[in-house]
Structures are given as C-alpha cells and as structure tokens.
Amino acid sequence: MKRVLHVAGARPNFMKIAPVMSALRAYPQVSQTLIHTGQHYDEALSKVFFDELELPRPDEDLGVGSGSHAEQTAKVMLAFEGVCLRREPDAVVVVGDVNSTVACSLVAAKLGITLAHVEAGLRSFDWSMPEEINRVVTDRLSDLLFTTERSANENLLAEGTPAQRIHFVGNVMIDTLLAHRRRAAAGAALERFGLAARRYALVTLHRPSNVDSPQSLAPILEGLARVAAEMPVLFPAHPRTRQRLETFGLQDRLGGIRVIDPLGYLDFLALMAEAAIVLTDSGGIQEETTVLGVPCLTLRPNTERPVTLTEGTNQLVALEADAIVDAASQAARERNGVRPPERVPELWDGSAATRIAQIIAEA
Numbered sequence: 001m002k003r004v005l006h007v008a009g010a011r012p013n014f015m016k017i018a019p020v021m022s023a024l025r026a027y028p029q030v031s032q033t034l035i036h037t038g039q040h041y042d043e044a045l046s047k048v049f050f051d052e053l054e055l056p057r058p059d060e061d062l063g064v065g066s067g068s069h070a071e072q073t074a075k076v077m078l079a080f081e082g083v084c085l086r087r088e089p090d091a092v093v094v095v096g097d098v099n100s101t102v103a104c105s106l107v108a109a110k111l112g113i114t115l116a117h118v119e120a121g122l123r124s125f126d127w128s129m130p131e132e133i134n135r136v137v138t139d140r141l142s143d144l145l146f147t148t149e150r151s152a153n154e155n156l157l158a159e160g161t162p163a164q165r166i167h168f169v170g171n172v173m174i175d176t177l178l179a180h181r182r183r184a185a186a187g188a189a190l191e192r193f194g195l196a197a198r199r200y201a202l203v204t205l206h207r208p209s210n211v212d213s214p215q216s217l218a219p220i221l222e223g224l225a226r227v228a229a230e231m232p233v234l235f236p237a238h239p240r241t242r243q244r245l246e247t248f249g250l251q252d253r254l255g256g257i258r259v260i261d262p263l264g265y266l267d268f269l270a271l272m273a274e275a276a277i278v279l280t281d282s283g284g285i286q287e288e289t290t291v292l293g294v295p296c297l298t299l300r301p302n303t304e305r306p307v308t309l310t311e312g313t314n315q316l317v318a319l320e321a322d323a324i325v326d327a328a329s330q331a332a333r334e335r336n337g338v339r340p341p342e343r344v345p346e347l348w349d350g351s352a353a354t355r356i357a358q359i360i361a362e363a
C-alpha cells in the first residue's frame with residue numbers, strides 16, 4: 001500500500017486538493033490521509049469549502065491559526081513533523097503557495113519523503129510577495145512538480161530543476177470549477193444579492209501590499225467607489241481587509257461599495273460567472289475568470305500566471321483610482337457587447353487531477 005498524505009491549510013488550497021484526492025481513489029493501492037494545518041480556521045474560509053466540495057473531513061487538524069510568518073510556518077513545521085513521524089507516508093502532496101505549503105515541504109524533504117507540488121513553477125519574480133518565497137522554496141524541495149502552464153516549466157528549467165521531475169498536467173482548480181459550475185448556477189446567488197447578470201462588478205482584495213497600508217488601500221478604494229457610482233460593486237471582504245478598513249478608518253471612503261462577508265465556493269463562482277467585470281488581487285481568480293470568459297482586472301503590478309494575460313481575460317491595472325475607473329468602464333462596455341470567443345489555456349480541461357493521480361500512483 002502506498003501512503004499518500006495531503007496537506008491543505010488556507011482557502012485556496014481546498015479546491016485544489018479536492019480533485020486530486022478524488023482522482024486518487026481510483027487506485028486501490030493508494031491510501032490517503034488529509035491534514036488540515038489550521039492556517040485558516042473561520043467557517044467562511046475553511047469549513048464551507050469542505051461541505052461544498054465534498055472533501056473528506058481532515059484526518060487531523062493541526063490548529064496552528066494566525067501569526068507572523070515565522071510563527072505560523074514554525075508552528076506548522078513542528079506539528080507536521082510529528083504527523084509524518086507517526087504516519088510514515090510514502091509521499092506528501094502540497095498545493096499552491098501559502099505558508100502551510102512551504103512549511104510542510106521543508107518537513108517532508110528533511111525526512112526524505114517524496115514531495116509532490118501541485119501548481120509548481122509559477123513565478124511573479126516579485127520577492128516582496130511572501131507567496132513567491134514559498135513557491136521557490138517548495139519547488140526547490142519537490143520531487144514531483146505538477147505545472148499548470150508552460151511558462152512554469154520554463155521557469156523551473158531555468159532554475160535548474162531536472163526535466164524529468166516536471167509534469168505539465170493542467171489546472172486542478174479548473175477541474176473543480178468545471179465540476180461545480182452547473183451546481184453553482186443553480187444556487188440563485190444573483191437573485192439573493194439583488195444583482196442583474198453582466199451589470200455588476202465583483203471585487204476581492206487581500207494582498208498585504210494592497211491592504212496593509214492606508215497609502216495603498218485608499219487609492220484603490222477611491223477607484224472602486226467611483227466604479228460603484230456606475231454599477232453595483234459587491235466586495236466579499238477577507239477578514240484581514242476588514243480589519244485594515246477599520247484600523248485605518250477607511251470605512252467612510254467605501255461610497256456605494258457593498259462590503260459583505262467572505263462567500264462560499266458555489267456562491268462566489270456563480271457571482272463571478274455572471275459579473276460584468278471582476279477586480280481582484282487574488283492569483284486563482286485570474287485563472288477562474290479566464291475559463292469563465294469574464295474580464296479580470298488584476299490590481300497588482302505583476303502576475304505569476306502570465307497565460308491569463310496572453311490567452312485569457314486578465315489585465316494588470318495600475319494601483320491608482322483613475323486607472324481602475326478607466327479599465328473598469330472599458331471592460332464593462334466590452335462585456336455588454338459581443339462576448340469574445342472563449343480561449344481556454346492548454347490542458348485546463350477538467351482532467352488535470354486524473355493526470356496527477358496516475359503519476360503519483362505510479363511514482
């Protein structure tokens with residue numbers, strides 16, 4: 001029996017691990033364990049995804065919670081080392097680029113356990129992003145590197161990763177999106193929020209570089225508030241962003257922006273699919289909007305997912321009010337006109353996890 005141990009810790013991990021676990025169930029010689037690090041613990045950031053994505057309950061929750069980067073990473077490492085020593089897995093599977101990902105990778109590599117990284121090779125080349133550090137370190141330690149786009153293969157090869165470790169398999173998050181798209185649409189999210197299809201903007205914002213100082217957050221809010229004068233703007237706010245809005249006393253700058261609590265997977269997917277435009281600093285949403293054919297204005301100076309620019313609906317927008325307003329009104333106009341033909345990036349076909357499972361099972 002091959003023992004595979006999966007790690008998930010934060011919101012964007014859950015939709016990535018779900019299809020991999022599901023695809024590995026086809027291999028009777030593989031036993032699976034799911035470890036939740038507890039990096040995200042609020043029901044809205046964690047439990048709702050387990051319910052909606054029909055993920056198995058975690059076999060263990062390490063309960064590490066929030067903290068500084070060093071504190072959080074160290075807590076995950078300490079707890080996860082115990083898990084590996086007790087459970088003696090043959091392989092550890094990590095996804096994405098959060099602190100839980102790098103922490104568990106360090107532990108697995110030092111214990112000599114085969115490490116598989118799903119969503120390997122993405123690079124923003126921006127070392128001020130904590131995720132960039134997590135990505136580079138995780139990839140350097142990984143034995144099996146599963147990539148979502150060809151640029152990732154090129155990045156890994158340029159860093160000296162042996163070619164035989166790299167597997168271009170496609171995008172597991174898109175597997176999940178395609179599997180749930182119909183169910184999401186059936187949930188009547190637009191009616192519940194009183195929105196008309198293609199007549200509203202959907203916003204997410206949580207990157208430290210955007211929300212952790214009033215100098216960066218205020219101009220973005222000004223831009224969004226001006227967009228809200230033109231069309232409804234729905235903003236499910238990450239707890240981190242909510243706290244910053246309060247701390248910086250910026251609530252009175254929200255204008256007509258509708259700030260709500262974080263949404264579950266299905267409601268968010270439904271609202272994304274029918275939005276006129278999406279404005280975000282998330283990584284995954286750039287990919288999801290590409291597949292949905294919805295214009296995405298990424299409020300960042302760079303992206304580690306360049307295929308969403310070259311083949312998708314994504315564009316980078318400067319972090320100042322005028323640029324946001326101009327890009328939003330232009331993209332919304334186009335959205336209400338003829339819809340461009342969907343150009344889904346190579347291998348984003350709903351079968352990425354099937355490819356990954358085969359490689360893990362046979363490794």
Ligand code: UD1
Pocket residue numbers: 010011012039040041042045066067097098099100130131206238239240
């Ligand atoms: C983390 C990831 C980021 C990912 C994001 C998705 C890292 C370095 N960052 O950022 O890549 O895009 O998750 O959401 O791993 N908090 C709660 N409840 C929770 C979790 C967090 O209220 O369940 C609050 C806490 O105040 C915490 C803050 O949010 O200090 C930040 O949480 P943390 O996990 O450190 O980072 P995220 O900003 O969520």
